[in-house]
Amino acid sequence: MSSLPSNDSSRRPEISVTVDAVILTSRDDKPMLVMVQRGNEPFLGRWALPGGFVEADEDLPDAASRELREETGLTVPARALIQLGAYGKPGRDPRMRVVSIAYWAYRADLGEPVGGSDAASSSLIPVSGALGGGYDLAFDHSQIVRDTVTAARQGGWPISNV
Numbered sequence: 439m440s441s442l443p444s445n446d447s448s449r450r451p452e453i454s455v456t457v458d459a460v461i462l463t464s465r466d467d468k469p470m471l472v473m474v475q476r477g478n479e480p481f482l483g484r485w486a487l488p489g490g491f492v493e494a495d496e497d498l499p500d501a502a503s504r505e506l507r508e509e510t511g512l513t514v515p516a517r518a519l520i521q522l523g524a525y526g527k528p529g530r531d532p533r534m535r536v537v538s539i540a541y542w543a544y545r546a547d548l549g550e551p552v553g554g555s556d557a558a559s560s561s562l563i564p565v566s567g568a569l570g571g572g573y574d575l576a577f578d579h580s581q582i583v584r585d586t587v588t589a590a591r592q593g594g595w596p597i598s599n600v
Contacts, residue, residue: 544590
């Protein structure tokens, strides 16, 4: 009886990599968050962070910047994005096993988002609403938003009144 070596890739599950962009700003002294309303399943119509699948020839922060631009019309350069963490709990995406790398930035000079690509719409929503359940968020995006607020506060970013 022969056994396959432990590094045999044919025995490993396929895993896709996505990115999510958490972009914070302020309007009337209220912390706001860029969100998109999903135009496709899964979670059709629910609010989500701008994001999507990483292309084969793309670096992760470049993918996050691209997805943000495609889904909201907003431009935040890849070099301005701060890596927050990786999210890979099995079942976080009902389509397949997906690991997402989340990036965040605070932009005081942010314009108004406009839905594009696979986003039905895009809007600034209050961070307090995203955290307080006022919006039905897709995937595990409520956890990503909570983690971003914690990171922003620890970094001294202006997001204290949530």
